[in-house]
Structures are given as structure tokens and as C-alpha cells.
Amino acid sequence: MTVLVVGGGLSGLSTAMFMALHGAPPLLVERHPTTSLHPKARGQFPHVMEALRVAGVDEQVRSASTDGQFRITRAVSLNGPVLQEIMAESPDFSALSQAPWADVSQERMEPILADRARQLGADLRFGTELVSFEQHDRGVTAVIRNLETEEEETVEVDYMVAADGHRSPIRHALGIELIGRGVLGEGTGTLFEADLEQKQFLCYLLNPDLPGGAGVLVSTDVPGRYAVGVSNTDGPKDWVRIIRTATGIPDLEPKVLDLRHGSSQTRHGVAERFSDNRIFLVGDAARMMPPTGAFGGNTAIMDGFGIAWKLAMVTRGEAGPGLLASHDPERRPYSKILADQQFLLFTQRSRPDLANDPTLPEPVSPVSALFFGYRQLGGAVITEPGDPGDLLEDPERPTGRPGVRAPYVRLANGSTTDLLGRGFVLLTGNPAYQDTALPIEVHVIDEPEFFTRYGISPEGAALVRPDFVIAWRSVGAASPAELERAWRTVLDLRA
Numbered sequence: 384m385t386v387l388v389v390g391g392g393l394s395g396l397s398t399a400m401f402m403a404l405h406g407a408p409p410l411l412v413e414r415h416p417t418t419s420l421h422p423k424a425r426g427q428f429p430h431v432m433e434a435l436r437v438a439g440v441d442e443q444v445r446s447a448s449t450d451g452q453f454r455i456t457r458a459v460s461l462n463g464p465v466l467q468e469i470m471a472e473s474p475d476f477s478a479l480s481q482a483p484w485a486d487v488s489q490e491r492m493e494p495i496l497a498d499r500a501r502q503l504g505a506d507l508r509f510g511t512e513l514v515s516f517e518q519h520d521r522g523v524t525a526v527i528r529n530l531e532t533e534e535e536e537t538v539e540v541d542y543m544v545a546a547d548g549h550r551s552p553i554r555h556a557l558g559i560e561l562i563g564r565g566v567l568g569e570g571t572g573t574l575f576e577a578d579l580e581q582k583q584f585l586c587y588l589l590n591p592d593l594p595g596g597a598g599v600l601v602s603t604d605v606p607g608r609y610a611v612g613v614s615n616t617d618g619p620k621d622w623v624r625i626i627r628t629a630t631g632i633p634d635l636e637p638k639v640l641d642l643r644h645g646s647s648q649t650r651h652g653v654a655e656r657f658s659d660n661r662i663f664l665v666g667d668a669a670r671m672m673p674p675t676g677a678f679g680g681n682t683a684i685m686d687g688f689g690i691a692w693k694l695a696m697v698t699r700g701e702a703g704p705g706l707l708a709s710h711d712p713e714r715r716p717y718s719k720i721l722a723d724q725q726f727l728l729f730t731q732r733s734r735p736d737l738a739n740d741p742t743l744p745e746p747v748s749p750v751s752a753l754f755f756g757y758r759q760l761g762g763a764v765i766t767e768p769g770d771p772g773d774l775l776e777d778p779e780r781p782t783g784r785p786g787v788r789a790p791y792v793r794l795a796n797g798s799t800t801d802l803l804g805r806g807f808v809l810l811t812g813n814p815a816y817q818d819t820a821l822p823i824e825v826h827v828i829d830e831p832e833f834f835t836r837y838g839i840s841p842e843g844a845a846l847v848r849p850d851f852v853i854a855w856r857s858v859g860a861a862s863p864a865e866l867e868r869a870w871r872t873v874l875d876l877r878a
């Protein structure tokens with residue numbers, strides 16, 4: 384076994400699933416006996432659905448998804464008055480992706496990821512925790528414990544992935560700090576069942592009759608089941624009263640479920656580094672952001688998508704270890720942008736008292752840039768001379784520059800996105816590249832829109848990584864040697 388993934392939430396399970404997909408199934412340990420019993424994060428963005436499609440689970444996710452529109456409001460109670468209509472429908476990204484939005488909670492998503500990871504050969508051990516670890520020159524020695532039998536085992540691995548959530552014992556042990564605005568609030572909540580008129584909604588509550596004066600009420604993907612959360616003020620909670628206040632239905636008789644999610648923290652902070660020698664941070668271990676915006680769960684999955692191919696290629700001997708050094712510079716600046724944007728939404732939706740903070744970031748515009756226009760510029764990409772290094776671009780006007788997600792172009796048979804995900808792919812109008820001896824899939828495309836959106840001539844080419852990021856581009860014709868040099872540089876392979 385060459386990689387140990389610690390944590391079986393969205394980030395750990397997707398790391399394991401995508402690693403297994405790339406032919407390097409890891410060992411994963413999760414201290415809980417099962418996947419999450421709480422709905423927690425819900426909603427999958429189109430770019431996440433594209434990644435899930437690569438693993439062959441998108442159809443399953445779609446069938447598990449609730450249908451219909453998801454309404455987001457800020458209100459005194461679900462029954463009103465509504466203070467702000469935040470979103471009645473998901474933004475239309477159909478010009479940027481053929482993938483749909485989906486609406487599946489963590490409770491249903493995790494088993495889908497776990498089943499697929501197992502099917503592809505990953506060794507998932509629930510009810511097993513990481514007890515201690517030590518890094519050395521050749522790898523990581525980790526002690527894991529089966530919590531049922533109390534048996535301990537020492538495993539030797541090349542690399543370890545810290546997918547161990549917001550408390551991240553691994554991050555603490557490594558002495559890695561979260562940099563940001565810190566703790567913004569403590570919350571507590573419960574699930575309940577009731578017959579409410581509105582079916583799919585997220586309602587940010589501002590109501591002096593709630594503990595702390597604020598809360599959140601959200602539907603789950605189980606019909607008739609809802610989650611309510613309020614500030615974690617002192618004293619026991621009268622959940623029936625809280626639910627009546629939150630729904631605005633004074634005589635509601637909710638069935639409060641014995642599945643509290645305990646206390647949770649709203650926090651803004653990004654780890655000061657995403658790796659420490661042979662250990663890599665993903666998901667909430669790497670960043671904490673207010674849940675406003677739903678990037679937490681989605682980014683946890685995309686962290687797995689982003690690091691899995693690198694770990695797989697390095698451990699399979701197909702890339703040099705330097706490839707892994709790109710994890711921090713590629714994921715950390717993006718995390719900072721996301722955490723700041725979610726903080727901005729948090730001030731607008733839940734904490735208007737912070738809305739005049741002069742240090743608030745500007746909203747990213749267009750918002751599609753956060754999903755499709757981010758550039759990863761960290762070593763596993765060959766930037767072009769004169770590239771100003773901007774981290775976001777408008778995906779409606781793509782440049783095709785290295786570091787950006789490969790722009791979506793509809794083709795006569797499908798789209799460019801259909802061609803990506805399993806390995807390195809060269810998209811080009813030039814059939815001469817088909818003779819390459821490199822392990823790269825070459826697709827010759829003869830569509831003017833493709834050349835425009837990738838910023839290349841018909842003789843040019845774009846080399847796309849398994850995570851859809853353009854690693855290198857040649858605007859005009861390039862020699863086979865130039866392509867090979869680029870490929871070797873990206874993969875940290877000696878000539």
C-alpha cells in the first residue's frame with residue numbers, strides 16, 4: 384500500500400475513488416463506523432458533476448438528486464416576512480458545461496463515493512482511526528487502530544492524505560495554522576420531520592426569538608425532513624419552540640429526530656501550507672469557510688479530484704515526486720478566494736452587523752469564474768512568457784492559457800469535456816501530433832470555436848491534465864521535442 388488517506392468524508396472518499404480510478408487504490412481509515420448519518424453539505428455544482436462523471440457515478444448522483452428548484456431566502460421565518468430573495472434558481476452555466484446541477488446531501492453522497500472507491504479496489508476501513516504517525520525520508524509510518532477490536536496495526540506508506548476534517552488532528556500535529564478571520568460563531572442544530580408547504584429551500588433566519596437571534600432552516604433530500612440550526616448559546620434548547628419560530632407556524636407539531644449534529648463552528652481560515660513533506664491536506668483540513676455558498680463540500684470533492692491523479696502517477700512511477708509539490712500552490716490561493724467569497728456571503732445573509740467591515744473582499748464577477756475560471760499556476764503547468772499570473776478569468780471569454788480549466792466546446796459528437804479525465808490529453812487541429820510516442824491521447828478537432836476558445840491556430844495544441852487543467856499550450860505549430868519537453872517538465876520527469 385503506498386498511500387494512506389485519513390478521513391472518510393467527502394474529501395477522503397473522493398481522493399480514494401479518483402486514486403483507484405487512476406490505478407493506485409489507497410488505504411483509507413475513517414474513525415466512524417459508517418459514512419455520515421447527517422445530511423450536512425448538499426448540492427453538487429456542474430464542474431463537480433463533470434468530475435463525478437469521470438468516475439462513472441454522475442448518473443447515480445442524478446438519480447439520488449431531488450428535483451425542482453431550490454429557493455434561498457433571508458427571512459424572519461420560513462413563512463415570512465422575506466427580507467431578501469437570494470436565489471430562486473441555480474445560475475445557468477449551460478454555455479460552460481453540459482453537466483447539470485444536482486442536489487444530493489452528504490448523507491447520500493458519501494455511500495456513492497465509498498461504493499465506487501471499493502469497486503475500483505480501494506481498501507476502506509471504517510471504525511478505524513489514525514493513532515499516530517511519523518514522517519521519514521522514505522515515507523510515513525502510521526499506527527491505525529480498529530475501534531471495535533482495539534487492535535493496532537503499523538502501516539508503512541509513501542504518502543499520507545489528511546482528509547480528517549475541520550478539527551484535523553494531523554494539521555495540528557504538523558503545527559500548521561489556519562490563517563484567516565478565525566471563529567465567527569458556534570452553532571448547534573437538529574433534524575426534524577414535519578409537513579411543510581415549501582419543499583426545497585434554504586432559509587437564513589434573522590429573528591430575535593431564536594437563540595442568538597439568527598439561524599438556518601434547510602430542507603434535506605428526504606421528503607418531509609428538515610434541519611434547523613441556531614447559535615450555540617448556553618442552556619438546553621427547546622427544539623419544538625425553535626422549530627415553530629423558524630417555520631413561523633406556532634402550532635406545528637414537529638417530530639424532533641434524535642440525530643443532533645452537536646455543536647459546529649463557523650470559521651474562516653486557510654491552512655498556511657497544504658503540504659508538509661509527504662503529507663497533503665484536503666477538504667476542511669485545508670480550509671474552513673462559512674457554509675454560505677456551498678463550496679465546502681464541493682471543493683472537498685474537487686480537492687480529491689485534483690490530488691488523486693498526481694498521487695497515482697507518482698506512486699506508479701509515471702511522474703517524479705516534484706509533481707506533488709504543486710498541490711499547495713495550486714489549491715491554496717483558490718481556497719483563499721473561495722473562503723473570502725463565502726465570508727462575504729455570510730455577512731450578507733447571516734451577519735449584517737459585519738457588512739460594513741472595510742476589509743470585506745469585492746464580489747467576484749462574473750460568479751461563473753469561481754466555478755470555471757480559476758487558474759492553477761503551481762509548477763505542474765507551464766505558463767507562457769508575459770502571463771500576468773491572474774488567478775481568475777471570465778470563462779465566457781476563455782483565453783485557453785495554461786493553468787485554466789480546459790474551456791468547454793460543443794463538438795459534432797459531444798464536447799471537449801467528454802474527452803478529458805482519464806489521462807493526459809492533447810487537443811489539437813493538427814493530425815501530425817497523432818504520431819507522438821508519449822502516453823497521451825490525441826484528439827484532432829476541426830472546429831473554429833475550438834481554436835477561438837483555446838486561443839490556438841489549427842496547427843497549435845493544448846495539453847490537458849487529468850483534472851481538466853491546461854498544462855501547456857502551443858499557439859502555433861510546435862515540434863514533437865517541444866511537446867515532450869513540456870510533458871516531462873509538468874510531470875517532473877528527467878529527460
Ligand SMILES: Cc1cc2nc3c(=O)[nH]c(=O)nc-3n(C[C@H](O)[C@H](O)[C@H](O)COP(=O)(O)OP(=O)(O)OC[C@H]3O[C@@H](n4cnc5c(N)ncnc54)[C@H](O)[C@@H]3O)c2cc1C
Binds near residue numbers: 390412414513548678
Ligand atoms: C451541519 C453541517 C452542515 C453543512 N452544510 C454544508 C452545505 O450546505 N454546503 C457545503 O458546502 N458544506 C456544508 N458543510 C460543510 C461540509 O460538510 C464540509 O465542507 C465537508 O464535509 C468537508 O469534507 P471533509 O471530507 O474535508 O471533512 P469531513 O466530512 O468532516 O470528514 C472528515 C472525516 O475525518 C474523520 N477523522 C478525523 N480524524 C480521524 C482520525 N484520526 N482517524 C480516522 N478518521 C478521522 C472524521 O471522523 C470525519 O468523518 C456543512 C457542515 C456541517 C457540520
